[in-house]
Amino acid sequence: MTQTQTMLDIHNVTKTYGKFTALKGVSLSAPEGEVFGLLGPNGAGKTTLLRILATLLRPTSGTAAVAGYDVLRRPEEVRRRVGVVNGGMGLPARLTGREVLRSFAGLYGMNRAQTEARIAELDAGLELGRTLDVRAGDYSTGMKQKVVIARAVIQDPPVLILDEAASGLDIFARRTLLDFVLATRAPGRLTLYSTHVMSEAEEVCDRVAILHEGQLLTVGRIPDILAQTGEGNLERAFFSLVRGGEQRAV
Amino acid sequence: MVWRIAARDLLSTLRDRRTLAATILMPLILIPALSLGLPLLLGSFIGGQQQERQKVGVVGTLPLALRTALEQDEQQGGQTVRAGVTLVPVTDPGKAVQSGDVEAAIQAPAPLPTRAGQGSAELEVYAKTSSLRAQAGAYGKVQDVVDRYNRTLTLDRLKGLGLGADTLTPVTVKSIDASPPQEQRSGQLAFLIPFLMLQFILSGGMATAIDATAGEKERGTLESLLVSPVRRAEVVSGKLLATTITALTSACFSVAGFLISGLVAAIFLKTRSGLGADITGAMGGQLSLTLGGTLALLGLAASAALIISALLIAIGIYARSFKEAQTYIAPLTLVIVLPAVMLQFADFLTLSTAVYAAPLFGSMVSILNIVKGAAQPSQILLAILANLIGAALLSLLALRSFGREEVIFRN
Numbered sequence: 065m066t067q068t069q070t071m072l073d074i075h076n077v078t079k080t081y082g083k084f085t086a087l088k089g090v091s092l093s094a095p096e097g098e099v100f101g102l103l104g105p106n107g108a109g110k111t112t113l114l115r116i117l118a119t120l121l122r123p124t125s126g127t128a129a130v131a132g133y134d135v136l137r138r139p140e141e142v143r144r145r146v147g148v149v150n151g152g153m154g155l156p157a158r159l160t161g162r163e164v165l166r167s168f169a170g171l172y173g174m175n176r177a178q179t180e181a182r183i184a185e186l187d188a189g190l191e192l193g194r195t196l197d198v199r200a201g202d203y204s205t206g207m208k209q210k211v212v213i214a215r216a217v218i219q220d221p222p223v224l225i226l227d228e229a230a231s232g233l234d235i236f237a238r239r240t241l242l243d244f245v246l247a248t249r250a251p252g253r254l255t256l257y258s259t260h261v262m263s264e265a266e267e268v269c270d271r272v273a274i275l276h277e278g279q280l281l282t283v284g285r286i287p288d289i290l291a292q293t294g295e296g297n298l299e300r301a302f303f304s305l306v307r308g309g310e311q312r313a314v
Numbered sequence: 315m316v317w318r319i320a321a322r323d324l325l326s327t328l329r330d331r332r333t334l335a336a337t338i339l340m341p342l343i344l345i346p347a348l349s350l351g352l353p354l355l356l357g358s359f360i361g362g363q364q365q366e367r368q369k370v371g372v373v374g375t376l377p378l379a380l381r382t383a384l385e386q387d388e389q390q391g392g393q394t395v396r397a398g399v400t401l402v403p404v405t406d407p408g409k410a411v412q413s414g415d416v417e418a419a420i421q422a423p424a425p426l427p428t429r430a431g432q433g434s435a436e437l438e439v440y441a442k443t444s445s446l447r448a449q450a451g452a453y454g455k456v457q458d459v460v461d462r463y464n465r466t467l468t469l470d471r472l473k474g475l476g477l478g479a480d481t482l483t484p485v486t487v488k489s490i491d492a493s494p495p496q497e498q499r500s501g502q503l504a505f506l507i508p509f510l511m512l513q514f515i516l517s518g519g520m521a522t523a524i525d526a527t528a529g530e531k532e533r534g535t536l537e538s539l540l541v542s543p544v545r546r547a548e549v550v551s552g553k554l555l556a557t558t559i560t561a562l563t564s565a566c567f568s569v570a571g572f573l574i575s576g577l578v579a580a581i582f583l584k585t586r587s588g589l590g591a592d593i594t595g596a597m598g599g600q601l602s603l604t605l606g607g608t609l610a611l612l613g614l615a616a617s618a619a620l621i622i623s624a625l626l627i628a629i630g631i632y633a634r635s636f637k638e639a640q641t642y643i644a645p646l647t648l649v650i651v652l653p654a655v656m657l658q659f660a661d662f663l664t665l666s667t668a669v670y671a672a673p674l675f676g677s678m679v680s681i682l683n684i685v686k687g688a689a690q691p692s693q694i695l696l697a698i699l700a701n702l703i704g705a706a707l708l709s710l711l712a713l714r715s716f717g718r719e720e721v722i723f724r725n
């Protein structure tokens with residue numbers, strides 16, 4: 065048996081915005097081959113944590129390594145290996161999907177043949193179709209989000225960070241996205257999936273972490289969390305953990 | 315990498331019709347309109363007043379010779395260069411002018427002399443003396459005719475004494491325009507050239523700069539750019555390059571605008587003559603350039619485009635939205651208008667070399683010098699250097715902002 069590689073290693077990370085502390089000592093690790101869920105109510109610190117992993121924010125203290133590279137010391141190596149999607153991302157309105165994908169492929173140093181092959185692959189996987197040759201300004205939410213995802217994975221990164229990536233999508237677009245995420249559950253890869261929607265997490269995540277007010281309440285496989293809380297589904301388990309967390313904080 | 319980033323922003327700008335129009339059409343239309351239309355309008359207005367027969371009211375009687383002189387057209391080579399006036403009898407000269415019945419009115423309280431040596435009498439001329447229309451028309455004509463009438467009477471008298479016309483002017487003045495030919499051609503509106511060039515650099519770069527900074531934030535595309543493995547310095551350089559290119563394009567079209575208006579003016583002045591054409595020639599801001607002048611102009615424009623672009627990007631990245639960026643950037647126009655106003659009086663200012671070390675202002679003065687054919691290479695180089703240093707500092711500021719979380723994720 066070959067040893068599985070640790071793709072994510074977070075150690076005691078804190079993050080403050082001015083006087084406000086958004087993350088209070090978070091430690092986590094995840095091996096390759098997982099879809100890892102990050103759950104938590106609004107303001108829990110999910111986006112903050114994921115932005116630290118994407119090297120967009122610097123941790124105030126603690127360390128984080130993605131695909132073996134420290135986010136503070138080797139940010140460019142990290143960026144080469146992550147694709148990031150969040151719900152608020154958009155596209156340049158006056159460019160077509162294909163132009164956006166080509167331009168980003170260029171930023172990752174891909175040559176023409178690689179780029180076109182990859183675009184064809186993503187076209188099939190994400191069902192982009194004629195969307196690719198329409199200007200992004202004319203996209204529906206679903207079309208836009210699919211192209212945003214295609215753009216994030218254009219270089220086929222081993223680590224994929226999806227932050228509320230399914231928000232605003234209809235059931236068809238959501239289905240395409242979830243199938244795409246499930247397909248990333250493969251050796252050498254890690255997908256971080258943050259969401260509010262428990263049913264999504266139950267479907268795609270191997271393990272989840274529940275974050276509340278900047279602290280981890282629990283990390284584990286979904287069946288284990290259900291057993292630990294004695295609840296029948298993840299949503300109930302989530303409430304029970306969050307309430308428990310609030311009571312402990314009082 | 316830098317070029318890839320720039321190409322992305324440029325493609326976006328190129329697809330934006332409104333920005334394209336502002337970058338290319340505006341300078342091509344606005345500049346000839348301003349530098350040519352204004353003087354042409356003034357020239358043709360004054361020319362028109364010369365050609366028109368205005369009504370002039372008369373109270374009582376005038377010497378016949380004076381009446382004839384007032385009514386007569388002035389001919390030159392078979393063409394009327396100045397029309398006479400129509401004399402109409404009035405009773406109240408002041409009221410007649412005020413009511414607009416006549417453009418001017420004249421009244422001689424005492425009979426006017428018909429020969430020199432009969433003493434002096436007053437001729438009252440009523441007109442709206444400060445109006446350009448009266449000065450170019452009836453009022454000016456009456457004054458001219460009376461001057462000539464005086465001269466004719468005096469000359470007649472001198473002739474009787476056996477003296478020639480030169481008795482009146484033992485010394486005559488002949489002025490020769492010693493300004494360089496380029497300055498003569500550039501006209502009084504020459505200060506418009508540096509002003510409009512910089513104005514178009516600013517307006518040309520604005521859309522691209524905002525689109526590439528605050529616009530990226532607003533659309534949610536900045537984050538994806540910043541997580542790509544491109545260095546921040548490359549991102550900033552790419553955006554700077556894109557903005558500078560659009561700004562320079564706009565500047566080039568503004569130079570083209572000036573060259574076009576120069577050409578049109580040359581054709582126009584050839585086909586016309588008389589006072590109107592003279593005025594158009596004196597006022598017009600026209601550009602005629604030597605090769606060296608063109609190169610110097612390009613160098614100044616490029617360095618000015620660079621510093622303005624760096625400023626636009628440094629400001630744009632702070633804003634959260636396109637709208638917010640526009641409100642920050644709008645006052646920048648003053649940075650160009652105020653020096654341009656001073657430039658108008660550049661003749662009165664004795665400019666020390668230090669002026670050329672002022673970013674942007676030094677370039678404006680240098681461009682004006684080039685237009686007037688009085689530029690010195692050392693001053694031009696100093697002005698370019700000042701712009702480049704300013705651009706470097708502002709780029710560093712922009713780079714710092716791109717690396718700051720508070721700026722990128724301001725909310």
Ligand SMILES: Nc1ncnc2c1ncn2[C@@H]1O[C@H](COP(=O)(O)OP(=O)(O)OP(=O)(O)O)[C@@H](O)[C@H]1O
Nearest residue numbers: 081084086104105106107108109110111112113723
């Ligand atoms: N730039 C910032 N400046 C100040 N406070 C911030 C900033 N960004 C986030 N915060 C605060 O930090 C906390 C965590 O925010 P974060 O966006 O990480 O939460 P989240 O779990 O992603 O929430 P949501 O589910 O609403 O997306 C919130 O209370 C938020 O108000």
Ligand SMILES: [Mg+2]
Nearest residue numbers: 110111227228
């Ligand atoms: Mg969030």
